[in-house]
Amino acid sequence: MEIDNELLISFCDEAMDVLIRWERICLDLALGFNIDLVEELFRIAHNIKGGSRAVQLFDFGNYLHQVEDVINLIMDGKLDLSDPIQNELLRSQKFMTDWVDRLKKGNLESPDFMKQIQPLALIVDLLKPATSTPEKNQQHALNRESLANSKSSGTAGQRGDLTERPSPLSKVSSEAKLEKQNSNSVSASKNSGSHNETIRISAQKLDHILQTIGELSIHQTILFHGRSEVSATNHVFHKSLQLSQKLTRDLYDKALGLRMQPLESLFQRLERSTIELSRSLQKPIQFSSEGSEVELDKTVVEKIIDPLTHILRNAIDHGIETPEQRQLLNKSEVGRIEISAKQDTFGVLITIQDDGKGLDHEKIKAKAIEKNLLKPNQEISTKEAFQLIFQPGFSTAEKVTEVSGRGVGMDVVRKVLEDISGKIEIESQVNQGTKFSIILPTSVNIIEGMLVQLHGQTYVIPISAVDEVINVQGSETRRIHHSAILPIVDLRNLLQVNPEFRQTSTHDEAMSVVICLHRGIQIGFLVEKILGQHQVVIRPLNENIESSFGILGGTILGNGEPGLILDLAVLSDFYLNRTQPLKELA
Amino acid sequence: MTESENKFLVFSVGEDLYASPLLSIREVLEYQIPKPMPNMVHYFTGVINVRGAIVGVIDLRTKFGHEAKNWPRTPFLLCDTARGAIATIVDSVDRVQTFTEEQIERHPPVATKIEQNYLIGVAKSSHELITLVDMEKLLNEQEYKKVSGE
Numbered sequence: 001m002e003i004d005n006e007l008l009i010s011f012c013d014e015a016m017d018v019l020i021r022w023e024r025i026c027l028d029l030a031l032g033f034n035i036d037l038v039e040e041l042f043r044i045a046h047n048i049k050g051g052s053r054a055v056q057l058f059d060f061g062n063y064l065h066q067v068e069d070v071i072n073l074i075m076d077g078k079l080d081l082s083d084p085i086q087n088e089l090l091r092s093q094k095f096m097t098d099w100v101d102r103l104k105k106g107n108l109e110s111p112d113f114m115k116q117i118q119p120l121a122l123i124v125d126l127l128k129p130a131t132s133t134p135e136k137n138q139q140h141a142l143n144r145e146s147l148a149n150s151k152s153s154g155t156a157g158q159r160g161d162l163t164e165r166p167s168p169l170s171k172v173s174s175e176a177k178l179e180k181q182n183s184n185s186v187s188a189s190k191n192s193g194s195h196n197e198t199i200r201i202s203a204q205k206l207d208h209i210l211q212t213i214g215e216l217s218i219h220q221t222i223l224f225h226g227r228s229e230v231s232a233t234n235h236v237f238h239k240s241l242q243l244s245q246k247l248t249r250d251l252y253d254k255a256l257g258l259r260m261q262p263l264e265s266l267f268q269r270l271e272r273s274t275i276e277l278s279r280s281l282q283k284p285i286q287f288s289s290e291g292s293e294v295e296l297d298k299t300v301v302e303k304i305i306d307p308l309t310h311i312l313r314n315a316i317d318h319g320i321e322t323p324e325q326r327q328l329l330n331k332s333e334v335g336r337i338e339i340s341a342k343q344d345t346f347g348v349l350i351t352i353q354d355d356g357k358g359l360d361h362e363k364i365k366a367k368a369i370e371k372n373l374l375k376p377n378q379e380i381s382t383k384e385a386f387q388l389i390f391q392p393g394f395s396t397a398e399k400v401t402e403v404s405g406r407g408v409g410m411d412v413v414r415k416v417l418e419d420i421s422g423k424i425e426i427e428s429q430v431n432q433g434t435k436f437s438i439i440l441p442t443s444v445n446i447i448e449g450m451l452v453q454l455h456g457q458t459y460v461i462p463i464s465a466v467d468e469v470i471n472v473q474g475s476e477t478r479r480i481h482h483s484a485i486l487p488i489v490d491l492r493n494l495l496q497v498n499p500e501f502r503q504t505s506t507h508d509e510a511m512s513v514v515i516c517l518h519r520g521i522q523i524g525f526l527v528e529k530i531l532g533q534h535q536v537v538i539r540p541l542n543e544n545i546e547s548s549f550g551i552l553g554g555t556i557l558g559n560g561e562p563g564l565i566l567d568l569a570v571l572s573d574f575y576l577n578r579t580q581p582l583k584e585l586a
Numbered sequence: 587m588t589e590s591e592n593k594f595l596v597f598s599v600g601e602d603l604y605a606s607p608l609l610s611i612r613e614v615l616e617y618q619i620p621k622p623m624p625n626m627v628h629y630f631t632g633v634i635n636v637r638g639a640i641v642g643v644i645d646l647r648t649k650f651g652h653e654a655k656n657w658p659r660t661p662f663l664l665c666d667t668a669r670g671a672i673a674t675i676v677d678s679v680d681r682v683q684t685f686t687e688e689q690i691e692r693h694p695p696v697a698t699k700i701e702q703n704y705l706i707g708v709a710k711s712s713h714e715l716i717t718l719v720d721m722e723k724l725l726n727e728q729e730y731k732k733v734s735g736e
Contacts, residue, residue, distance in 0.1 A: 497622035550624070
């Protein structure tokens, strides 16, 4: 099949856009029937159909034709927009999204769309003969066979009476006219969706610009640091240097902003999962969200989809009780899920809150003891108990269900979030509900770093890895800290450099110890000096040096020198493994 | 071989002259003090900032068995390899020279200080012998991490 690649790509991009709108419409329709929305859905289907045929994706067009037929029946009032039909529409959205995804990756093979069409075709076939004379029998057959779960066979019959009603689109006689209407309405909906006009740029081009601006800002910093060497009386120079410093910073911030995207699509996705899950579990749920306009780096958004979906599914599956249980507890039968996002100076706070049964910390403790994650008589606070659910191999669900508990546990959730320097916290009250708070940096590439000195050089330790900092004498190799023995490891021994760089220091010198908590053990790392705290931009290292021991990445320091970011987790592991034999002897 | 493939950048390391295909060298950098990188082989001097990218530095003097001098202000050759750019320290950059196929002895009988697998050959130019080094192979084959246990 020969298709112009440019055309195909633009078809895919446009289809993706309208399919997101499609999902939104389906979600809104779940709240109540609205003929305008159904009509919009029809126009979208019609548009994609046209577009797909233009790029010779005839299978895609044929599939959409069938979907169009179903929507047509709904518009004509011949088919009730029951839950199963809504599910079918959502499922076809997913099916098409996956299809377009594959096309985008260059896979032009059609998926097995016949299988997907079947339920739709069945609906249409059953209803089509009824166009002239609606027959109750057929309605019943329909309800029995393809809409097994439909709870509204009555209304379907009622709707049958509406056949005479002129179809909203029946006045549109020519295809051309319809087409025109389409283009108008789609552009209108685009405008109402986002307040600004947007253009599409390849992520690669954007990254190139970002990289260049990154370089520019580094040189700006170097210039700025060198300003003291220029005659202090040269006011024009100093002023313009200061201004260009400000402008570069502005430019850099704005450029970083280009990669930001609002959380809207993520929230819509969560809303969809909620509706689908609430239907399949027979738990009515009211979903509300706030702050979908908050923006996060594209990479961060992509990374948090799975963890957030997992938390949400857990909340619905295990958190929210069945309507019967809720009635007994004097709660509203309808469960509540609230999702919110808020931006502050440290990053973005996303919360997922349910009003379900809450976490029972006694139960968690019992489970943890059973799983050997806790000693039987160990006293822990409620907060600590909640943290236990993030341990690998921990799951409070009494039985593994299809919904949650498919191997992806809360430990994975925490791991993924930590990978992007995020944090997760839990608040919960029995029978009141649970609230998960996720704190994320606005961009993955920037971390808060502690600058330390080793061998007279500056290294960076991510603040997230630091538990505590204490001052010691250089000669100490261990000390009692919080009534436990804290081993002190000289980082200079783990990170050896060529002799010409080595600096000897007297053992009695005052030095600092950075304490990190690793696998539940506190380990102190001796450094020569703490130089300060700074936000640093992580720069990937070339492949030929990236796997160096204990190094997480690099950065360019304020003075223009390269700085290495230390991976304390790896260094801790190394230390623990090395000292194992000693422990066994003791 | 086309004209450009025959062009070599001639540089000196210690007393000896070396040359590498011009195309394998991206640019000649001004000297900057490398920042040490821990637990690397001894000829891996450290890392430098090349317009915002962090690039490793190999000292060809120690690598080729010459004596390491302490930070004379010599140039760096920035080379592209399949695993990213890397800079090499040499004593001086001499000139760009074209060698004809006749000038290049592919299998020199004399032992050179460098290993066979990245040796292109030896070129004769007036009274000098110039060792031709395949920079890309040389830099790509290296594992710069020190073997643990040292």
